[in-house]
Amino acid sequence: MGTLMTRDHRAGNALIDMSRPIDVLVIGGGNAALCAAIEAAHGGARVLLLEGSPEHFRGGNSRHTRDIRYMHPGATEYVTGPYPEEEFWDDLLRVTHGETTECLARLTIRASADLDGWTQRHGVRWQRPLKGTLHLARTNLFMLGGGKAMINAYYATAHTMGVQVAYGAVVSTLKIRDGVFQSAVFDHDGGIHEVRAKVVVVASGGFEANIPWLKEYWGDAADNFIIRGTQHNQGRMLAELLEFGAKSVGNPHEFHAVAVDARAPKFDGGIVTRLDSVPFGIAVNREAERFYDEGEDFWPKRYAIWGGLIARQPGQIAYSIIDAKAKGKFMPSVFPAIKAASLAELAGQLELDPARLAETVAAFNRATRPGTFDPSSLDDCRTEGLDPPKSHWAIPIDTPPFLAYPLRPGITFTYLGVTVDECARVIMNDGRPAANIFAAGEVMAGNILGRGYLAGFGLTIGAVFGRIAGREAARHANG
Amino acid sequence: MPMVDLVAxxxxxxxxxxxxxxxxxxxxxxxxxEIRRDFEEGEMIYLAxxxxxxxxxxxxxxxxxxxEFGVNVPQIFAEIRAETYQEYSWPGILGKLYRRNGLAVGLITVASTALILLLVIALRRDALFSTQAGEGAFYRVIPYAAMVIPALLIALYCLAVFARGAYRFWRDTDTDLTGVIDFRAFAVATRDAFGLRYLKGGGVGCNYPDERFSQVRRWFHHLVFYGFLFDLASTTVAAIYDHFLGRHAPYPPLSLPVALGTIGGVALVIGTVGLLSLKWRSDRQPAAPRMLKMDVAFLLLLGLTSLTGLLLLVLRATPAMGALLAVHLGFVAGLFLTMPYGKFAHIVYRYAALIRNALEQARV
Structure with a gap:
């Protein structure tokens, strides 16, 4: 125990006294963790936040986010119209197919109404509706500069409020006795430290970056997954809590995954590696065969199933193939398309069987029916007698140059978490809440978003439960 | 790095x-x-x-x-701007002054100051160290024609070089030359330039000198810019007094030229010192070292020109006036001689870029 020297290139070095117990220990360094730390500091607690990543990559997956969903009665400078509770709840019910806990979900929705003011009071700045935000401009607030700007603001606020932060502080073990948290053991700067605290708030994300853990469910296929966010979401604290008898929530096999460019970095590729070309052509697997209806619905409503679809293809790889007609019709992506003058040449570059690719494209082209191509509606360009069909935007692939993008599953987050109550307290297997263990963010989001995806809602859950956890933790530590 | 590599x-x-x-x-x-997919060199120069x-x-x-993506937009764009200033200056041989800009600006200023001092010593030794007062006092140290004719020539030269640069910049970044005459675009660009809209960062200010948001850089820049305009106005009013009203400098402390000049000079000194201190403390990570040196050279020269001007005002009734006048005019000469080969160029190309932006955003 004793003292801990932290290095912070913004705030300078600091000596953290760990000889007496910290009031509130926050494990994690993203949106939920910062909201918890700030609220706990408001509550008069002495707060230490342990962020596992180095300072430059602080903020977990929050650094890759863009917007936050919140309930509001009408248009403001930053949103274009109202988003009432019932509509919010209906949206959530639709995407989760009921895999949600209504009391916690409604609590989140109602408490989100306060987020606009609270976030701004703590340094976050919003952006007026612009071109890139219009599809969600009514329901979601967009951070000026995106998630990393928000995280920077929160760290600056937390620092001003006296929250102490250690970066590169990786917690390995929680010491819990009779359901009561005692201390946490963590690595920092090459040394092993132990810190006692009256209360712990676990806000350290899911386990999507832990490939060996993913392999328990997916086998070697997990080696081919790309993790869109931080490599530090190893799920250590999730595993610790489950081992100590926290009641789990969410399907451990499931994750949210989109189609990303196969050339993306293994971790932290963020938003720029996603690909929107699929509805404009066909997608084939390693055997040069189609495997799913590329035109089933608008891409924003379907892109989130494509990660899972590709994860189930041989070698976890697929290729989106388009022709010259599709160029410029979708958001540019970070990697250039693989280009060829003929399909045979393209097959060669993709290492696909040229004859089979030619046959797949020919069969698709034969099955297309004349119609009026219109990317902005569910148009009447569809295939007939083809399995799987392409329901919309099906026009022949016949105009060189032919273009291809290799695709892999890009995992955004996992659903497995710990159960919590309305006070963000972790619920144990016997159904009783742990005395001094709170959870917020992705580690408990499965209580509310047990399935599916709702843009900007992960941050809503993180902010609402982070604040609750921080407030309750400070109250518990003071009392 | 050559332009083609910077653009890549x-x-x-x-x-x-x-x-x-x-x-x-x-x-x-x-x-x-966002309204572009491909970035030719001209397009990138415009964005930069x-x-x-x-x-x-x-x-x-x-x-x-x-x-691993290593995105650092402010730095790469500053590199391209530095290259832009050099490429669009004229003649090409003098454009090379942008290479080691601090040294070049310093040497030229020292040389012009020394030359003026030497000329005064050689030709007006009597006037140099004696107290001069009353109308026409300055001209007894440096004759009227010796002051006005070189100044006019240098000013015309600057204008010509910048006009040429602006024309070439416009031609390279947009094939459509008719867009130049669009009153609305001029109005928008002028409003954005005079308000320093893009140092507001969407309302939060700059991350300058460090990661925290701040409007301080914008305010210091305003002091420099409007201080410069006040000084320009002061000179213009003085010229009108001299040529048309037959009233010769020095003017009384409460006269229009002196009031304008004093306000401008004080604003410039505060502004340049403020910007220099911000730059001194600024995070070097998003900076291009070459541009930073150019900034410092220009700010130092501008600040010293203003400071010597203010000193001249305060001490004009003492024997120091002659020497101070020579030094001040030396700095002014250095400032204008190096104008087409230093940071001043940013006004020309940023303004042209703002006009083009106003034109294309009106079309979107």
Whole structure:
């Protein structure tokens, strides 16, 4: 125990006294963790936040986010119209197919109404509706500069409020006795430290970056997954809590995954590696065969199933193939398309069987029916007698140059978490809440978003439960 | 790095930015980028000059170094701007002064000051160290014609070089020359330039000198810019007094030229010292060293010109006036001689970029 020297290139070095117990220990360094730390500091607690990543990559997956969903009665400078509770709840019910806990979900929705003011009071700045935000401009607030700007603001606020932060502080073990948290053991700067605290708030994300853990469910296929966010979401604290008898929530096999460019970095590729070309052509697997209806619905409503679809293809790889007609019709992506003058040449570059690719494209082209191509509606360009069909935007692939993008599953987050109550307290297997263990963010989001995806809602859950956890933790530590 | 390599690196970064677009609320660069897919050299030069280096995008960037994507837009755009100033200056041989700009600006200023001092010593030794007072006092140290004719020639030269540069910049960044005469675009660009809209960072200010948001750089820049305009106005009023009203300098402390000059000079001194101190403390990570040196040289020269001007005002009734006048005019000469080969050029190309931006955003 004793003292801990932290290095912070913004705030300078600091000596953290760990000889007496910290009031509130926050494990994690993203949106939920910062909201918890700030609220706990408001509550008069002495707060230490342990962020596992180095300072430059602080903020977990929050650094890759863009917007936050919140309930509001009408248009403001930053949103274009109202988003009432019932509509919010209906949206959530639709995407989760009921895999949600209504009391916690409604609590989140109602408490989100306060987020606009609270976030701004703590340094976050919003952006007026612009071109890139219009599809969600009514329901979601967009951070000026995106998630990393928000995280920077929160760290600056937390620092001003006296929250102490250690970066590169990786917690390995929680010491819990009779359901009561005692201390946490963590690595920092090459040394092993132990810190006692009256209360712990676990806000350290899911386990999507832990490939060996993913392999328990997916086998070697997990080696081919790309993790869109931080490599530090190893799920250590999730595993610790489950081992100590926290009641789990969410399907451990499931994750949210989109189609990303196969050339993306293994971790932290963020938003720029996603690909929107699929509805404009066909997608084939390693055997040069189609495997799913590329035109089933608008891409924003379907892109989130494509990660899972590709994860189930041989070698976890697929290729989106388009022709010259599709160029410029979708958001540019970070990697250039693989280009060829003929399909045979393209097959060669993709290492696909040229004859089979030619046959797949020919069969698709034969099955297309004349119609009026219109990317902005569910148009009447569809295939007939083809399995799987392409329901919309099906026009022949016949105009060189032919273009291809290799695709892999890009995992955004996992659903497995710990159960919590309305006070963000972790619920144990016997159904009783742990005395001094709170959870917020992705580690408990499965209580509310047990399935599916709702843009900007992960941050809503993180902010609402982070604040609750921080407030309750400070109250518990003071009392 | 040669321009073609800088443009290639900027294109690599813009491809990343264009598939992210999180920064579109900060400034004009990103909305301008969004309406493009390919970035020719001229297009990139335009975007680079539209950047005010507020640095907000750098600190907000999830792909900034040490991320493997290494996105650092303020830095690469500053590199391109430095190259732009050199490429569009004239003649090419003098454009090379941009290479070691601090040294060049310093040497030229020292040389012009020394030359003026030597001439005064050689030709007007009596006037140099004696107290001169009353109307025409300055001209007894340096004759009227010796002051006005070189100044006019240098000013015309600057105007010609910049007009040529602006024309070539416009031609290279937009094939359509008719757009130049669009009153609305001029009005928008002028409003944005005079208000320093893009140092506001979408309302939060610059991340300058460090990661925290601040409006201080904008205010210091305003002091420099409007201070400069006040000094320009002071000189113009003085010229009118002299030529048309037959009233010769020095003017009384409460006269219009002295009042304008004093306000402008004080603003310039505060502004340049403020900007220099911000630059001294600024984070070097998003900076281009070459541009930083150019900034410092220009600010120092501008600040010293103002300071010597103020000193001249305070001490004009003492025997120090002659020497101070020579030194002040030496700095003024250095400032204007190096104008087409230093940071002053940013006014020309940023303004041209703002006009073009106003034109194309009106079309979108």
């Amino acid at each position: 690196e900027a294109e690599r970064q813009m491809t990343i930015c264009n598939s992210c677009r999180y920064c579109e609320g900060y400034c004009a660069v990103f909305p301008a980028m 000059n539209l950047c005010f280096e507020c640095r907000d995008c750098f600190y907000a960037c999830q792909f900034a170094p040490p991320h």
